[in-house]
Amino acid sequence: MKGAKIMFYDEFQKQLEKEIDGILLERLDVLVSEWLSNNPLVLSTEKExxxxxxxxxxxxxxxxxxxxxxxDDLRVVRINGVMRISKADIDKYLESKK
Known part of the structure; x- marks a missing residue:
């Protein structure tokens, strides 16, 4: 019986670590994006x-x-819940509205 509890705990711990890693990576992505958008010198090269x-x-x-x-149907991509929009799709969308 103890072995089953330990196995369950190990599986739970692994799942919990995976969830925490996902949350941390998503938050880190947001923080980096916010920092980059507030530092125009770093953004001197356009991102796709x-x-x-x-x-x-x-x-x-x-x-x-x-x-x-x-x-209004501008195409967006969601990766692990994080929204991304391509420069090319924005340009196409704006061109279609002329």
């Missing part, structure tokens, strides 16, 4: 994939306006 805040800044609109672009 941006988070929503970077994409709104790229277009020159408020986050709320950019949300409306997404609702």
């Amino acid at each position: 994939w941006m988070n929503k805040k970077e994409a709104a800044k790229y277009v020159g609109v408020a986050n709320e306006t950019f949300t409306r672009f997404i609702e």
Whole structure:
């Protein structure tokens, strides 16, 4: 019986560690993206994939306006719950609205 409890605990611990790693990686991604978007010298080279805040800044609109672009079918990609928008898709979307 003790062996079963230890095995369950080990599986639970591994799953918990995996969940924590995922949360930490996602939060780290957000923090790095926020830092990069607030440091324009670092962003001197254009990125192909941006988070929503970077994409709104790229277009020159408020986050709320950019949300409306997404609702209007601007293509976004979600990777592990993290939203990314490609520069090419933004350019195509804006061109289609001319």
